[in-house]
Amino acid sequence: MINIKIAKKEDIEALMSSRLEMLKVVNDLPEDYEYSDEMIKESRDYFLRGDHLSVLAFDGNEVIGCASMSFIWIMPTFDHPTGKRAHLMNVYTRSEYRRQGIARKMVGLLIKEARSRGVTEISLDSTRSGRPLYQSMGFTDSTEGMVLTKDRIKQSMRDNDDI
Numbered sequence: 001m002i003n004i005k006i007a008k009k010e011d012i013e014a015l016m017s018s019r020l021e022m023l024k025v026v027n028d029l030p031e032d033y034e035y036s037d038e039m040i041k042e043s044r045d046y047f048l049r050g051d052h053l054s055v056l057a058f059d060g061n062e063v064i065g066c067a068s069m070s071f072i073w074i075m076p077t078f079d080h081p082t083g084k085r086a087h088l089m090n091v092y093t094r095s096e097y098r099r100q101g102i103a104r105k106m107v108g109l110l111i112k113e114a115r116s117r118g119v120t121e122i123s124l125d126s127t128r129s130g131r132p133l134y135q136s137m138g139f140t141d142s143t144e145g146m147v148l149t150k151d152r153i154k155q156s157m158r159d160n161d162d163i
Helices: 009-026 037-049 102-116 131-136 150-159
Strands: 002-006 052-059 062-073 084-093 121-124
Touching: 002 102, 009 037, 009 052, 009 062, 009 084, 037 052, 052 102, 062 102, 084 102, 102 131
Parallel strands: 084 121
Antiparallel strands: 002 052, 052 062, 062 084
């Protein structure tokens, strides 16, 4: 029987193993890929101290899936009067457990929790294979956003150092 639960601090090892497994699969990394110490430390610190909620799916004692939601608070706007937003990420189910509704249940639990916290917008970045699930749950495409990534932040700082 599959059990889905909200992760607690004592689940840190299960969270870490599931996240690192998910990153290998999603990024098509070799099984023996070694993450940097910084990546491991920062991920662990985030799970322990970040403003987020994670869920884990278990088959017995074995972790077979995970999903996380980060919560952010911005200045309120007309569309988001509470200023409370969330970002859904790291939704992952092991391949042999897919198409059984596990990801839907994990995401549904996170959406329910976000709603109880007054969140007025949930964003996500999706893989092609994940899009049908999110669309079936009411997510729509957005063209509003732009992003400045770490490499471009450095370049922007150099290009605009007269500011």
